[in-house]
Amino acid sequence: MGEVTRGLTPFQTAGPFLHLGLRAGLVASPTVANFATSAGQAAQFLEIDPTPLWKTGERVVVEGRLFDGAGVGLPDGALECWQAEASAFVRILTAGDGSFRLETVRTSHIAVVVLGRGILTCYWTRIYLEDTPHLEDDPVLALVPAERRQTLVARKAAAGVYHFDVWLQGPHETVFFDV
Amino acid sequence: MTTESSPERALRRPAPGTHPPPDSPAYRSTELRHPKRPLIVLPHTTSELTGPVFGREEIGALDHDLTRQFAGRPLGQQIIVEGHVVDEDGRPVRDTLIEVWQANAAGRYRHASDAREAPLDPNFAGAGRTKTDSEGRYRFVTIRPGAYPWKNHHNAWRPAHIHLSLFGECLATRLVTQMYFPDDPLLPIDPIYMSIPDERARARPIARFDLGITVPDEALGYRFDLVLRGRMATPWER
Numbered sequence: 493m494g495e496v497t498r499g500l501t502p503f504q505t506a507g508p509f510l511h512l513g514l515r516a517g518l519v520a521s522p523t524v525a526n527f528a529t530s531a532g533q534a535a536q537f538l539e540i541d542p543t544p545l546w547k548t549g550e551r552v553v554v555e556g557r558l559f560d561g562a563g564v565g566l567p568d569g570a571l572e573c574w575q576a577e578a579s580a581f582v583r584i585l586t587a588g589d590g591s592f593r594l595e596t597v598r599t600s601h602i603a604v605v606v607l608g609r610g611i612l613t614c615y616w617t618r619i620y621l622e623d624t625p626h627l628e629d630d631p632v633l634a635l636v637p638a639e640r641r642q643t644l645v646a647r648k649a650a651a652g653v654y655h656f657d658v659w660l661q662g663p664h665e666t667v668f669f670d671v
Numbered sequence: 672m673t674t675e676s677s678p679e680r681a682l683r684r685p686a687p688g689t690h691p692p693p694d695s696p697a698y699r700s701t702e703l704r705h706p707k708r709p710l711i712v713l714p715h716t717t718s719e720l721t722g723p724v725f726g727r728e729e730i731g732a733l734d735h736d737l738t739r740q741f742a743g744r745p746l747g748q749q750i751i752v753e754g755h756v757v758d759e760d761g762r763p764v765r766d767t768l769i770e771v772w773q774a775n776a777a778g779r780y781r782h783a784s785d786a787r788e789a790p791l792d793p794n795f796a797g798a799g800r801t802k803t804d805s806e807g808r809y810r811f812v813t814i815r816p817g818a819y820p821w822k823n824h825h826n827a828w829r830p831a832h833i834h835l836s837l838f839g840e841c842l843a844t845r846l847v848t849q850m851y852f853p854d855d856p857l858l859p860i861d862p863i864y865m866s867i868p869d870e871r872a873r874a875r876p877i878a879r880f881d882l883g884i885t886v887p888d889e890a891l892g893y894r895f896d897l898v899l900r901g902r903m904a905t906p907w908e909r
Contacts, residue, residue, distance in 0.1 A: 496683065497761040498898040501865045501875050503690045505673055505698070505851040506834065509782040512799045513772025513834055561703035568784070574722060574842050581723035601719040605845055610700030612691035614847060628793070637712050659771045666879055670710035671843050 497588040508568045510607060516585040545578040549597030553653045554619060554646050557590040561661030565590020569608035575599040596612060616669040619656050620645050636667050643667050676861035681715040682843050683759060688869030697862035715843060722842040725768040737813040745795035747776025747814035759901030763807025771811055771837040772798045775899045778817030818857055818895045827871040828859035839899040843846050850895050851877045
C-alpha cells in the first residue's frame with residue numbers, strides 16, 4: 493500500500509434537514525439527468541439516449557420502509573440507489589413514515605447508500621430481487637452468514653413489484669457492508 | 672460479472688479514527704440508528720468502483736450562489752467558500768457534483784421540521800450545488816450560518832456549519848460532511864464534531880480564513896479543501 497499524501501476528510505451526519513440539500517430524484521447516467529423535488533418518490537428519468545439496458549430492461553418497483561431499532565420509520569432518511577449495469581442512479585428521500593419507492597429496471601443487484609439524521613457516516617447495503625436466477629452463486633451474498641442473507645433479498649409482492657425494508661438495528665437488522 | 676472484485680482498482684480503506692463510529696452515544700440520535708451486528712467487509716466490485724456521472728446541464732448558472740436566489744439579498748455575513756477536491760494522493764477530483772445546505776444567519780433552516788422561533792429569511796433558501804472544474808476546484812457564495820440550539824442535551828448548540836455532499840469518481844468515494852469555521856468555541860463541546868476520533872482528522876473539516884479569497888467591500892473568504900478516498904497503489908506503481 494502506498495503512502496498517502498493527504499488526510500481523508502471525515503464524514504459528518506447529513507442531519508435532520510438533509511432533504512433541503514439532497515434533492516429527491518437526483519437521477520444520473522452518462523446521458524440521463526434530471527432533478528425533481530417531491531419527497532418520498534423518485535422523479536421520472538428524462539429519456540435522452542438512455543443506456544440500452546435502461547431502454548429495454550424489465551421495469552421493476554421496489555418499495556418498503558426505512559426503520560430504526562424501535563421500529564419507527566425514519567422521516568429524515570435518504571436511500572441512494574446505484575445500478576452499474578444500467579448506469580442508473582436514483583436518490584429517494586423517505587416520506588414521513590420512512591417509506592420509499594424505487595422505480596427502475598431489473599439488474600443483478602442494486603447498491604444502496606443510506607443517509608440520515610443519527611447516521612454519522614453512511615451505511616452500505618444491497619438489494620437483490622428474490623427471483624434473480626442463481627442468487628445462491630452471488631459472491632457478495634456468499635460473504636454474508638446464511639441466516640442473515642434474507643435481509644438483502646426483496647420479496648415479490650406482485651408482478652414487477654418487490655418489498656424491501658431496511659432495518660438499521662434490531663432483530664431484523666439489515667446486513668451492512670464495510671466498503 | 673458485475674460482482675467480480677477488482678483488487679487492482681480497489682480504494683484504500685480509511686485509517687482507523689478518521690470517520691465517526693456509527694455508535695456515538697454522546698450524539699443521542701445514533702442510539703437506535705446504528706447497526707449492532709458486524710459489518711461485512713466488501714471487496715470493491717464494479718458496483719463500488721463505478722458511480723453516477725452528473726452533467727453540467729442540471730447545474731443552474733446561479734446554483735453556486737446562495738445569496739442570489741431571490742430578488743433581495745439575504746441577511747448575514749456574506750462569505751465565499753473555495754477549495755480543491757483531491758484524492759488521498761493529491762490527484763484532483765474533476766467534474767464532481769457538490770451539494771450544500773445550511774441554516775440562515777439566525778441559525779434556522781428553511782425546512783418544515785425546523786420549528787424554532789428564530790426568523791426565516793425570505794431571501795435565503797440555504798441550498799445550492801456546483802461541480803468541480805477540470806482541476807478539482809469549486810466555489811460557493813453564501814452567508815455565514817448561525818449556530819443553533821438542538822435538543823441533544825441541556826444547553827446544546829451546534830457550531831456554525833455548512834453541510835456538503837460529494838460523489839467523487841465512484842460510489843465508494845461518496846462523502847457527506849460538514850464544514851466548520853475556525854476558532855469556534857462550540858466545536859470542542861459538539862458531540863457530532865467530536866465524534867471524529869482522531870484529533871488530526873478533526874482538524875480537516877475546519878475551513879481556514881483566506882484573505883486571498885476575500886473580496887474587498889463584499890465578502891470574507893474561506894478555504895475548504897476536501898480529500899476523498901484514493902486508490903490502492905498498483906503493482907506497477909511504487
